[in-house]
Amino acid sequence: MKDVLLPVAHVFALVIMVFAVTMLAPLILAVWGLDAALWSFVISALATFVIGALLWVGTRRFRRELKTRDGLLLVALTWVALPAVAGFPLWSYLPINFTDAYFEAASGLTTTGGTVLSGLEYLPQSINLWRHLLSWVGGMGIIVLAVAILPMLGVGGMQIYRAEMPGPMKDSKLTPRIGQTAKLLWAVYAGLTAACIISLKLAGMNWFDAVCAGFSALSLGGFSTYDASIGHFKSLPIELVLTLFEILAAINFATHFLAWSQRGIRAYLRDAEAKAILGVLACSCIGIAAFLVFKGTYPDFPSALRAAVFNVVSIATDSGLHTQDYSKWPIFAPMWMVFLSCITASSGSTGGGIKMIRTLVLAKQANRELNMLVHPNMVRPLKVGGAIIANRVVFAVLAFVFLYFMSIVTLVFVQLASGLDFMTALSAILACINNAGPGMGMVGPASNYGVLSNFQTWVCSAAMLLGRLEVFTILVLFTPTLWRK
Amino acid sequence: MKIIILGAGQVGRTAAYHLSREEANDVTVIDVNEDILRDLQDRLDIRTVTGNAASPRILEAAGIAGTDILVALTNSDEVNMLACHLAWTLYRTPKKIARIRSADYTGRERLFGETGLAVDVWISPEQLVTEYVARLIQYPGALQVLDFADGRVRLVGLRALQGGPLVGQALRTLREHIPSADARVAAIYRSGKSVKPEGTTVIEDGDEVFFLAARKDIRSVMRELRREEAPVRRVVIAGGGNIGFRLASELEAKNQVKLIERDGKRARRVSEQLTSTTVLHGDAADEELLLEENIDSADVFAALTNSEEANILSAMLAKRLGAHKVMALINKPSYAELIESGSIDIAISPQTITIGSLLAHVRHGDVVRVHSLRRGAAEALEVIVHGDADSSKVIGRRIEDIVLPMGTTLGAVVRGEEVIIAHHDIAVQPDDHLILFLTDRRHLEAVEKLFQGSASFL
Numbered sequence: 001m002k003d004v005l006l007p008v009a010h011v012f013a014l015v016i017m018v019f020a021v022t023m024l025a026p027l028i029l030a031v032w033g034l035d036a037a038l039w040s041f042v043i044s045a046l047a048t049f050v051i052g053a054l055l056w057v058g059t060r061r062f063r064r065e066l067k068t069r070d071g072l073l074l075v076a077l078t079w080v081a082l083p084a085v086a087g088f089p090l091w092s093y094l095p096i097n098f099t100d101a102y103f104e105a106a107s108g109l110t111t112t113g114g115t116v117l118s119g120l121e122y123l124p125q126s127i128n129l130w131r132h133l134l135s136w137v138g139g140m141g142i143i144v145l146a147v148a149i150l151p152m153l154g155v156g157g158m159q160i161y162r163a164e165m166p167g168p169m170k171d172s173k174l175t176p177r178i179g180q181t182a183k184l185l186w187a188v189y190a191g192l193t194a195a196c197i198i199s200l201k202l203a204g205m206n207w208f209d210a211v212c213a214g215f216s217a218l219s220l221g222g223f224s225t226y227d228a229s230i231g232h233f234k235s236l237p238i239e240l241v242l243t244l245f246e247i248l249a250a251i252n253f254a255t256h257f258l259a260w261s262q263r264g265i266r267a268y269l270r271d272a273e274a275k276a277i278l279g280v281l282a283c284s285c286i287g288i289a290a291f292l293v294f295k296g297t298y299p300d301f302p303s304a305l306r307a308a309v310f311n312v313v314s315i316a317t318d319s320g321l322h323t324q325d326y327s328k329w330p331i332f333a334p335m336w337m338v339f340l341s342c343i344t345a346s347s348g349s350t351g352g353g354i355k356m357i358r359t360l361v362l363a364k365q366a367n368r369e370l371n372m373l374v375h376p377n378m379v380r381p382l383k384v385g386g387a388i389i390a391n392r393v394v395f396a397v398l399a400f401v402f403l404y405f406m407s408i409v410t411l412v413f414v415q416l417a418s419g420l421d422f423m424t425a426l427s428a429i430l431a432c433i434n435n436a437g438p439g440m441g442m443v444g445p446a447s448n449y450g451v452l453s454n455f456q457t458w459v460c461s462a463a464m465l466l467g468r469l470e471v472f473t474i475l476v477l478f479t480p481t482l483w484r485k
Numbered sequence: 486m487k488i489i490i491l492g493a494g495q496v497g498r499t500a501a502y503h504l505s506r507e508e509a510n511d512v513t514v515i516d517v518n519e520d521i522l523r524d525l526q527d528r529l530d531i532r533t534v535t536g537n538a539a540s541p542r543i544l545e546a547a548g549i550a551g552t553d554i555l556v557a558l559t560n561s562d563e564v565n566m567l568a569c570h571l572a573w574t575l576y577r578t579p580k581k582i583a584r585i586r587s588a589d590y591t592g593r594e595r596l597f598g599e600t601g602l603a604v605d606v607w608i609s610p611e612q613l614v615t616e617y618v619a620r621l622i623q624y625p626g627a628l629q630v631l632d633f634a635d636g637r638v639r640l641v642g643l644r645a646l647q648g649g650p651l652v653g654q655a656l657r658t659l660r661e662h663i664p665s666a667d668a669r670v671a672a673i674y675r676s677g678k679s680v681k682p683e684g685t686t687v688i689e690d691g692d693e694v695f696f697l698a699a700r701k702d703i704r705s706v707m708r709e710l711r712r713e714e715a716p717v718r719r720v721v722i723a724g725g726g727n728i729g730f731r732l733a734s735e736l737e738a739k740n741q742v743k744l745i746e747r748d749g750k751r752a753r754r755v756s757e758q759l760t761s762t763t764v765l766h767g768d769a770a771d772e773e774l775l776l777e778e779n780i781d782s783a784d785v786f787a788a789l790t791n792s793e794e795a796n797i798l799s800a801m802l803a804k805r806l807g808a809h810k811v812m813a814l815i816n817k818p819s820y821a822e823l824i825e826s827g828s829i830d831i832a833i834s835p836q837t838i839t840i841g842s843l844l845a846h847v848r849h850g851d852v853v854r855v856h857s858l859r860r861g862a863a864e865a866l867e868v869i870v871h872g873d874a875d876s877s878k879v880i881g882r883r884i885e886d887i888v889l890p891m892g893t894t895l896g897a898v899v900r901g902e903e904v905i906i907a908h909h910d911i912a913v914q915p916d917d918h919l920i921l922f923l924t925d926r927r928h929l930e931a932v933e934k935l936f937q938g939s940a941s942f943l
Contacts, residue, residue, distance in 0.1 A: 176487075176511035176532040 004483055006062035008073045009055060015078055015146050016052030016085060020045050023089070025133055030126035037093045037124040044088035051085070069482055075143050075164050076477050079465055082142065083109055086134055093127060099454045106461045107449075108134030109142070110468035111350055113222015113320035113437035114428075116450040116457070121226050125208055131223045132215040138468070139219025139350040140189045140253070148182035164469065174254055188256045189350075193218040196245040203237035213238075213321075217245045220350045222320025222437035229445070230310070231323040239310045242321060250277055250317035252348035272385025273346040273356040280356075281316060284340060285309045288333050295330045308333075316340035318351040320437020327444035334440055338427060341436040352435030352467050354404055358397045360384050365394055403471045408433055411463050418456050428452070432460045433467035486847055487552045490514045491538035491568055492559030493521045495816055496584065496610055499836035500556060500843050503861060505531045507929070510847060513547045516559075539567045541575060549576045556843060557583040562590060566602050573603030580846060582606045586727065606846065610839040615731040617838050618812065621831060622736065622785055625714040625810065626707055628693070628831055631856045633867045633920050634899040640671065640697050640856065640865050640920070641707065647690045648712035657684035662709055666702035667906040671695045671896045671922035672863065679863075679892065679924040695858075695865075697896035697920055699904040717784040721745070721808070723769030723799050724790030725755040728814070732789065737762045743778055745769045747790075769799040772806065781807030788813045789833075793820060800829045818860045837861070850937040853918070864926045867899075868919050868936045878935055879919075885909035890931035892924040 023045035030038040066074065086109060087101030094101075100116040107114050108131050120128065137145065141164045174181045197214035201207060212225050226232035230242060248256070251274045258267035268274050289301060289308040298304035307324050314321045315337040326334050343359040345351020364382050371378055382389045408429055415425035420442075427439030428449070438445040443452070449460060466474050476482055488504055490497050493516035505512040512531040515538045516522050522533035536543035538559050549555070555572045557565035562585045569581035585591050585607040597604045620630040620639075629642035645652050650662055656670055673680040674693040680686060688694060688710070698706050707713070720736055722729045725746030733744045733755075742762040746752040749766050756764035767774045769788060780786065786808035788796035793815045800813040805828070812831040815821045821832035837857050844855040844864075854867040874881030884895055884907050898905045899918040905911055913919070923932060 176505075176513050176530075178530050180511070 003062075004069070004073065006059045007064050007066070008070050008077060010059040010063050011066065011070075011074055012077050012081070013052045013056035013059065015074075015142065016055065016082075017049055018146060019082065019085065019142070020049035020052060022133060022137060023048065023130070026089070026126040026130040029129050030124065033125050035124035035126050037089065037126045040089045040093035041126060041130075043092060047088060048085050072473055072476050073482065075469065076473050078142055079109070079469055080474075080477075083461070089130055090127065093124075097454070099457050100450070103449065103457045103461045104131065105134060106464050107437075108132075108221065108223060109138035110435050110464040111135050111139050111219045111221040111318070111352070112432055112435040112464045112467075113216065114431060114439070114443065114449050114460070114464075115223065116448060116452075118227055118448055118450060120224065121232075128212060128225050129208075132212040132221070132225075135219040135221030135223055136193065136215035139221065139249075140186055144182045145186060147179055148186050164473070174257055184257055185253050188253050188260065189218065192245065192248060192256070196241065199241045199245075200238060203241050204235055205233070205238060213242065214245075216321060217242050217319065218249045218350065220246065220249050220317055220319040220345070220352075220435070222314075222318075224321060229322045236306065239306070239323060243310055243313050246313055246317045246319045246321075247277070247281065249319075250345045250349050250351045252346045253350075254348050255346075270385065271346075272360060275385075276356050276360060277344055277346060280340065280344060281313055284316065284336065285312050288312055288336065291333060292329060297329055312337055312340070315436055316344040318345050318353060318434050318436040320431070322438065322445045325444065325446040327440040327446070338430050338436075338440070341434045342430065352433070354401055357384065358401060361389055361394060361397045362401065364389075365398075400471065403475065404433070407463070407466055407471055411459055414459055415456060418453065418459070420452075420456060428456075428460055429463050432463035435464060435467050486554060487511045487548070488513070488554045488556060488847065489544070489547050489549060489552050491555070491557040491565065492516055492584075493518065493525055493533075494558065494560055495836060496839055497558040498525060499840055500558060501525065501529055501531055503840050503844060503857065504847060505529045507847070513552075515543060515547050537564075539564045539571065541571055544568070544572065544576075549578060552576070552578050554578075554580045554582065554846060557581070559584075562587050566590070566604060569604045570602050580605050582608065582843065582846060584608055584610060586611055606842075608839065608842050610835055611727040611731060613838050613842065614728050614814070614833065614835050615735060618728070618732055618787060618789070618833060619735050621812065621833075622717050622720065622740075622787075624703060624707065625717055625784070626711055629695075629858070630703075631865060633697075633854055633865075633897075634904075634918050636700060637899055637902070638697055638897050638904050638920055639700055639703055640695060640896070640922070641703055642693060642695045642858070643707060643710060645688050645690065645692045645694050646711040649708070649710040651709040652688050652690055652711075654687065655684065656682055656686050656688065659706075659709065663702075663705050666698065666705045668696045668698035668702060668706040669894075669896045669906045671697055671865070671894045672924050674859070681892075682894065695922060697906070697922070699906075715784070719743075719783045719785075721775075721778065721780060721783045721786045721803070723786070723788040723796070723803075724814075725751055725764065726789065726791055729787075729789040730755050730758070732787065733759055733762045743783075745774070745778075770795065770802055772802065775803060775806055783808045784810065786811045790814070793817060797824060797829065801827075804828045804830075821860070834860075849933045862924075862926060864923045864929065866921045866923070866932070868921060870913060870917055870919060870936060871915060873915060877915075879913050880915055881912060883910055883912045887913070887935075889921075890923075890928040890935070892928060893932055894922045894924075896920045896922055 023041055027041040027045055030041050083102050083106035086105035090104055091098055091101035104116055143164045174184050193214050196217055197210045200210035200213055209225055216223050255267050255271045255274060259265060285308050289305040292298050292304040293301050310323050311326045318341050342353045345353055345355055347355045347357045361384060368380060368382060382394060411429045412425050415429060424441035424443055427441055428443045431437055431439035443449050488510055490501050493514050501512055501514050504510050514531055515534045519535045522535055526533045534543060534547040549572055555569060555578050557568045559565055565583040569583045572578040572581055581604055583604045586609055590596060591607055591609060596602055621627055624630050627641050627643045631640040651659060670682040672695040673682050694710055696706055719741045722733055722744045725744050729744060733742050736742050737759060744762050745765045745767055746755060747768055752764050752766040780803055786803035788800040790796055796813040800811040804811045810830045812833055813829050815832045815834060821834050824832045841856040845852050851869040851871060852866055853869060856865040858865060870877055870879055872880055879887050895907045897907055897920040
């Protein structure tokens with residue numbers, strides 16, 4: 001085990017040191033605003049860097065090139081261990097225990113957006129920036145970022161990239177070099193984020209809120225600087241801007257890059273996932289709006305549509321920002337939203353869930369099976385958007401969805417056993433594993449995850465990590481062969 | 486540099502490996518076999534595209550528009566030539582290298598160039614391997630013989646053995662031993678590790694020594710390092726394929742050559758085209774056939790079929806039956822390592838031989854020849870220096886004043902027709918060809934920078 005872990009730990013140490021640098025952003029804000037969390041950040045940044053440096057020096061002897069399983073291990077290790085480090089500033093400043101600090105940091109990094117904190121508007125700005133920055137960095141992937149800036153990870157980078165990027169088909173690269181691909185993806189991500197922040201500022205937010213909300217929207221995180229989330233602003237332009245950018249963030253970033261480099265929308269038209277996402281969202285928004293009017297929740301269609309569009313898009317894309325306490329809506333609406341959160345986001349986006357491509361593959365496979373019953377001799381390849389999907393991919397998708405489903409069932413049972421009510425347990429696990437954010441019942445939009453016991457909070461943290469790394473990468477840690485020499 | 490490689494066969498894969506491990510290269514590989522590509526992409530940092538290599542649509546998908554070098558290495562000459570021509574006609578790709586086996590094409594110079602097919606450089610792995618084996622046969626005792634400056638200088642690798650006058654002596658004494666010839670020891674490997682060759686270094690029995698010398702001096706230097714072996718007379722070749730056949734036709738004038746071919750029809754075809762070679766129809770691993778043909782009196786047995794396992798086995802058998810020296814063509818680097826320490830004298834790796842001629846085209850600076858050595862860990866380069874004392878870091882300086890990166894030896898300077906072995910007091914002049922030996926190719930970039938000169942010569 002030592003021979004497997006230590007060479008990976010050596011590279012992981014570098015990731016930690018790079019990560020320490022990101023703590024400088026809230027630190028600078030804290031210096032500038034002279035806020036109370038300044039020392040927490042100074043100590044945390046130093047401690048993180050020193051831990052990284054010590055680990056790096058200590059494991060220097062074991063330095064070697066990474067192999068396939070090292071890549072998996074590096075990604076899993078990074079995601080499991082980094083929330084502990086990222087939780088430092090929160091833990092040292094806020095009156096919360098380590099469990100909650102880990103949950104909050106994991107919720108940020110995995111772009112879940114569920115919080116254990118309340119009174120968000122009274123927190124120091126540096127703490128709020130740190131929470132949102134975690135979301136933003138986690139959105140495109142810590143390791144993808146590391147691959148972009150540390151050329152030494154180029155060796156074996158493909159495995160690492162594959163372990164972290166969501167979606168079933170990850171063999172196509174934008175450029176021959178993995179490092180360049182990672183840089184391009186980050187460039188698109190940063191560019192869209194900047195556009196979102198400026199739009200929000202123009203829509204009436206102050207700079208600080210705009211930056212935080214921009215980070216939340218593009219990473220499909222869901223953290224907010226207010227307890228009432230976006231409902232605090234009561235502004236239609238802000239809601240429209242955020243809705244637009246959430247939809248963009250739920251589309252494959254490779255498609256954005258292609259559209260940008262071709263200077264046209266052809267790339268979107270050819271992306272079967274993007275089209276399906278837009279279709280599902282449009283139907284759901286209009287349907288739920290009509291349903292809410294019919295049920296009398298809202299007096300007229302325009303106000304129902306406004307509430308439905310923002311909240312449905314936000315939950316379906318796994319962002320988790322909200323303007324209404326939708327858990328009070330008739331049960332069909334919030335349940336449909338939670339269902340959408342499982343399937344809507346695109347592969348290669350910052351959203352969670354099983355991803356639209358897998359939904360499409362499963363639907364087409366089901367259709368193929370049905371047709372086979374009628375025409376037993378039929379030969380028909382499985383096509384999505386004109387591209388043939390290899391059977392190998394179909395099998396991988398089936399295995400993935402099974403594991404995803406079993407993870408949900410298992411974790412819900414664990415939560416039930418720990419004493420949680422059914423609605424809270426189910427919605428909390430779904431919201432966490434899909435990286436959506438708020439659930440229903442005790443963890444609905446109007447309250448937060450602070451009500452859970454320590455044990456229940458850890459289970460939710462585990463669900464977030466499982467969901468973000470698409471189950472396999474975490475579960476592989478529990479396969480004995482990984483640890484054998 | 487942006488590079489597209491067509492074909493993921495043996496040569497294509499090796500090229501992808503060597504080219505992609507240089508940080509500056511963006512490599513895309515095109516092949517029809519998706520499985521091979523997936524496996525390749527798992528191991529190398531490259532992009533892969535599945536499809537027909539000579540299809541403009543596939544080339545576009547691989548990003549031909551901005552590509553600097555197209556390397557066509559599929560197993561079809563026609564596909565390779567067509568792909569190069571397409572790339573030039575449609576996308577003006579600056580450099581196009583094609584693997585062309587058939588002498589039917591390569592024999593006609595007017596076929597390529599301005600008015601013909603747009604292939605800038607053609608390489609024929611079979612031809613390169615044949616020449617390589619022929620040089621080894623020319624210098625018995627050598628493990629490797631590599632040409633620089635059109636053969637005026639050669640790099641010879643051999644194992645020093647007790648009995649050579651220089652073994653057990655310091656390198657410095659080389660000049661006293663052979664005052665008439667001049668040579669420079671470029672590298673010494675002792676039980677797999679590189680030893681820096683200095684004046685005081687003592688050569689031990691079993692060291693693997695690489696030296697550079699003018700062609701005429703090679704024999705006398707080799708004689709210093711191991712007892713001279715008698716020139717090769719009798720050669721037995723196993724396998725009448727492309728390489729075996731070419732080698733036989735090259736050697737048959739001076740040597741007594743026997744060629745064993747398994748396939749009756751092929752044996753007949755080969756025998757029709759060869760003059761004095763004895764072509765035998767049979768299995769090279771057939772003990773009785775080998776004994777009947779007096780394998781024990783063969784000076785060299787070369788197993789050159791396209792099956793490396795068969796090559797290894799028949800070479801081992803020939804060695805046991807008394808062949809003086811046996812060689813086997815082996816593709817897998819891991820096999821080569823296993824074998825050379827055992828009963829087979831020389832493992833010939835076609836990829837290592839071929840890759841050098843590709844590498845020369847992707848290097849910065851005016852690199853005319855690259856030889857990959859020791860399974861890609863070391864490299865020998867021939868660089869032409871341009872410019873003047875102001876623009877270049879080496880011109881006008883004496884060799885002792887040039888700071889070379891770690892593990893790099895400057896072995897020889899070729900000035901016009903003259904070969905000058907690099908001694909510390911020689912000053913480098915413009916347009917000199919310098920022959921360098923790098924024991925660690927990780928310092929390659931530093932070497933490239935040193936000889937590239939200032940930015941104006943990029």
